[in-house]
Amino acid sequence: MKVIWKSKIVEEEQVKVDFHDRGYQFGDGIYEVIRVHNGKLFTMKEHLDRLFNGARKIEMELPFTRVAVEELLIELVSVNRLDTGYVYFQVSRGDGIARNHFFPTLAESTPVLSGFTVVMGRQIEKITSGVGAVIIPDMRWLRCDVKSISLLGNVLAKNEAKKANVQEVIQHRDGILTEGSTSNIIVVKDGSLWSHPDDNYILAGITKIVALTEARKLGIPINECTFDIAILNTADEVFLLSTTAEIMPIIEIDGKKIGAGIPGPITKKLQKAYIAAIENECGKIL
Secondary structure, X not given: OEEEEOOEEEEHHHOOOOOOOHHHHHOOEEEXXXXXXXXXXXXXXXXXXXXXHHHHHOOOOOOOOXXXXXXXXXXXXXXXXXXXXXXXXXXXXXXXXXXXXXXXOOOOOOOEEEEEEEEOOOOHHHHHHOEEEEEEEOOOOOOOOOOEOOOHHHHHHHHHHHHOOOOEEEEEEOOEEOOOOOOEEEEEEOOEEEEOOOOOOOOOOHHXXXXXXXXXXXXXXXXXXXXXXXXXXXXXXXXXXEOOOEEEEEEEEOOEEOOOOOOOHHHHHHHHHHHHHHHHHHOOOO
């Protein structure tokens, strides 16, 4: 399999990670995951916007252009003949110099761009039937708006979902609902959507942004504000959103049914609109 390594496409066997890479030693870097349908990268523009914005937020000077990254991603999908799946790519702050908490200059250490492709079909059963979740405190850091490769907080949270034998956790900070471990969360109440605003407490998810855009087109009211986790006690519908999960209904939380315990009408309406958005950009999908 071909991969991206130090801004070039090479065979995976050629990759050699420097022991002093800051991504390896500090988790000092950012990443993106882009879904591929019919060999086309869905919402690549939005993902690259977030990558370059993330670099600015963590004061990482990038030695390559946006166009160069876009061309590499398209080429990688092509040479690996990826039809349906995703591309993972990341940028660490650099390698080649001894461990030091201070940021190196671009002259001292060049950021390392790497990436790979994964074959992965759509999770149709879960998208259609729904999944479970559990509520836990949000114990992560306070820059969740940065899509950092340092994911220990998310991994610990996801492990709580695994222990509970459910798909996801729903996190809260002092009673305010934030997001999942690897997804955004939207609540439906009395015909309106409730979503945490895009600030430092959550990641501005691309799937969420697309879904809210489609909701506005459909005339569905949206509340982007902070709200109490207690809303889940009377929610009509709840769903999670992510690049690989798309719009996935949550039909049970902490063992209790949400609404009728089946995917609700607004969730289904948004799923249909989301599929239309994918097909508009990538062509017909199953």
